[in-house]
Amino acid sequence: MAQAHKKTKTRPLKGDVAMDRAVYDAIRRAMLMGRLLPGTKLREPALARVLKVSRERVRKALHRLVHEGWLEAVPNRGTFMPVLTIEEVREIYDIRTMLETAIVQRLCAEHSAPAALRLKAHVSEERQAVRADDRGRLFGLSGEFHILLAELCGNEQLSMLLRGLLTRSTMHFSLSAPERFHNCAGPHDHADIVRAILARDAKKAAKLMLDHLLGLVEWQSAWRPPPDPVALEEAFRGISAKRQA
Amino acid sequence: MAQAHKKTKTRPLKGDVAMDRAVYDAIRRAMLMGRLLPGTKLREPALARVLKVSRERVRKALHRLVHEGWLEAVPNRGTFMPVLTIEEVREIYDIRTMLETAIVQRLCAEHSAPAALRLKAHVSEERQAVRADDRGRLFGLSGEFHILLAELCGNEQLSMLLRGLLTRSTMHFSLSAPERFHNCAGPHDHADIVRAILARDAKKAAKLMLDHLLGLVEWQSAWRPPPDPVALEEAFRGISAKRQA
DNA sequence: TGGCAGAATAATGTGCACATTATGATTTCA
DNA sequence: TGAAATCATAATGTGCACATTATTCTGCCA
Numbered sequence: 375m376a377q378a379h380k381k382t383k384t385r386p387l388k389g390d391v392a393m394d395r396a397v398y399d400a401i402r403r404a405m406l407m408g409r410l411l412p413g414t415k416l417r418e419p420a421l422a423r424v425l426k427v428s429r430e431r432v433r434k435a436l437h438r439l440v441h442e443g444w445l446e447a448v449p450n451r452g453t454f455m456p457v458l459t460i461e462e463v464r465e466i467y468d469i470r471t472m473l474e475t476a477i478v479q480r481l482c483a484e485h486s487a488p489a490a491l492r493l494k495a496h497v498s499e500e501r502q503a504v505r506a507d508d509r510g511r512l513f514g515l516s517g518e519f520h521i522l523l524a525e526l527c528g529n530e531q532l533s534m535l536l537r538g539l540l541t542r543s544t545m546h547f548s549l550s551a552p553e554r555f556h557n558c559a560g561p562h563d564h565a566d567i568v569r570a571i572l573a574r575d576a577k578k579a580a581k582l583m584l585d586h587l588l589g590l591v592e593w594q595s596a597w598r599p600p601p602d603p604v605a606l607e608e609a610f611r612g613i614s615a616k617r618q619a
Numbered sequence: 620m621a622q623a624h625k626k627t628k629t630r631p632l633k634g635d636v637a638m639d640r641a642v643y644d645a646i647r648r649a650m651l652m653g654r655l656l657p658g659t660k661l662r663e664p665a666l667a668r669v670l671k672v673s674r675e676r677v678r679k680a681l682h683r684l685v686h687e688g689w690l691e692a693v694p695n696r697g698t699f700m701p702v703l704t705i706e707e708v709r710e711i712y713d714i715r716t717m718l719e720t721a722i723v724q725r726l727c728a729e730h731s732a733p734a735a736l737r738l739k740a741h742v743s744e745e746r747q748a749v750r751a752d753d754r755g756r757l758f759g760l761s762g763e764f765h766i767l768l769a770e771l772c773g774n775e776q777l778s779m780l781l782r783g784l785l786t787r788s789t790m791h792f793s794l795s796a797p798e799r800f801h802n803c804a805g806p807h808d809h810a811d812i813v814r815a816i817l818a819r820d821a822k823k824a825a826k827l828m829l830d831h832l833l834g835l836v837e838w839q840s841a842w843r844p845p846p847d848p849v850a851l852e853e854a855f856r857g858i859s860a861k862r863q864a
Numbered sequence: 865t866g867g868c869a870g871a872a873t874a875a876t877g878t879g880c881a882c883a884t885t886a887t888g889a890t891t892t893c894a
Numbered sequence: 895t896g897a898a899a900t901c902a903t904a905a906t907g908t909g910c911a912c913a914t915t916a917t918t919c920t921g922c923c924a
Binding site for chain 4: 390429430
Binding site: 437442449450462469472473530532535 | 635636679682683686687694695707710711713714716717718720721722774775776777780
């Protein structure tokens with residue numbers, strides 16, 4: 375590239391960290407879309423060729439995904455899609471139960487007026503999505519509801535932690551049956567929980583959240599084995615590191 | 620997990636992953652020992668020279684530490700020791716409160732006979748360490764107590780999660796005043812909590828745990844600014860990547 | 865035919881060299 | 895003298911080549 379060595383100052387970072395994120399996001403997107411089945415080996419040269427980036431970029435992204443618990447690495451063997459046991463999913467939901475029942479109890483004890491408004495607004499949005507039968511949007515909102523509760527506690531670390539737990543628990547969905555995703559009974563439960571919080575009924579709110587999460591894990595346990603494996607090139611069809619569709 | 624049906628022989632892996640862990644541990648040890656003050660820049664060439672490994676090894680270890688939240692990285696600037704706000708410490712203790720009160724409540728509801736024995740044994744060990752005035756051992760046991768409670772729940776994910784939270788909350792200790800480390804009122808509180816669990820008094824156990832954690836964060840809030848900065852070579856005096864003293 | 869040993873191939877791991885960027889020192893001009 | 899601009903140095907980021915290790919293929923032999 376022709377470099378004009380008079381780089382004034384804060385350049386938007388020509389492509390370094392942005393490209394890293396792009397590769398990371400591309401792989402994660404393929405995972406969330408359920409295109410990569412459990413046990414699939416993620417070969418670095420193939421990924422580099424498909425995503426049209428250098429192998430080192432792929433390597434860094436894979437390392438990060440491994441550190442964050444999305445993938446599993448075996449030294450000198452490669453990086454693989456994890457095979458989530460239903461037991462592990464239960465454990466994650468167990469942790470979520472501990473945290474989220476505490477969260478709603480705290481919100482019952484103290485929540486500001488704008489917090490109440492945000493809760494109402496969210497329930498309203500979910501209801502609207504249900505009426506419009508926009509299942510993709512509803513799925514997104516269902517997840518964000520739990521994040522919202524954490525954020526309203528004003529604990530930044532808690533929000534981040536719960537965000538990770540949430541994605542890890544929903545990953546099992548995408549791995550098993552992404553098409554059955556959307557028809558969960560989320561909206562009704564969410565509305566009930568918000569009603570209890572606004573009424574400051576801590577005991578009821580905690581019970582509702584407990585039942586909600588138990589229902590989710592129950593529903594998720596009704597699970598069927600994945601179909602036949604898919605080639606890596608097909609898995610990344612339409613997914614690029616450059617353009618985010 | 621991938622199918623490893625043909626396992627020829629497990630070679631001790633001449634130095635690859637073992638060396639990686641060694642470098643990682645060396646840096647982490649220096650951090651926990653309080654040799655590296657908040658804001659200190661961890662230069663890759665200097666670390667490589669001190670630890671007598673290649674720069675790439677240092678690089679990988681630093682990346683991992685950043686991903687795990689131990690260090691903070693600024694692109695093209697370097698890797699730095701984090702400056703933990705007292706507010707962040709409070710947030711972490713807040714999460715721990717949510718989880719650990721739930722944990723002791725669950726243990727009150729159901730715990731096996733061997734679980735009870737392990738709890739008693741741990742309290743006994745702590746008492747013994749107090750009598751022997753072995754402060755290093757007492758500090759280790761104090762942390763392990765909380766891990767033990769999580770492990771007795773039988774939730775592997777929960778154990779790992781709490782382990783991370785614990786180390787992150789104690790890191791603030793090491794950063795501020797490592798020598799004041801050991802005289803916390805842990806043992807007495809721990810014994811009380813175990814007694815409540817064995818009596819299956821869930822309400823009391825939760826209250827005791829809450830007070831215990833509140834006491835810790837209170838004690839930790841009485842904080843004094845760190846002394847003068849230290850050179851990187853001095854920080855790693857006696858710490859090597861090859862031999863763990 | 866079935867299994868096993870060895871070679872060929874492909875993938876992972878790592879050190880090195882170089883480009884890019886930040887930091888500190890020095891000079892120059894008002 | 896002071897401040898800004900420029901140059902020099904050091905650190906970070908990245909692609910590449912090669913070594914090591916795993917996997918697959920092929921031929922051999924019982």
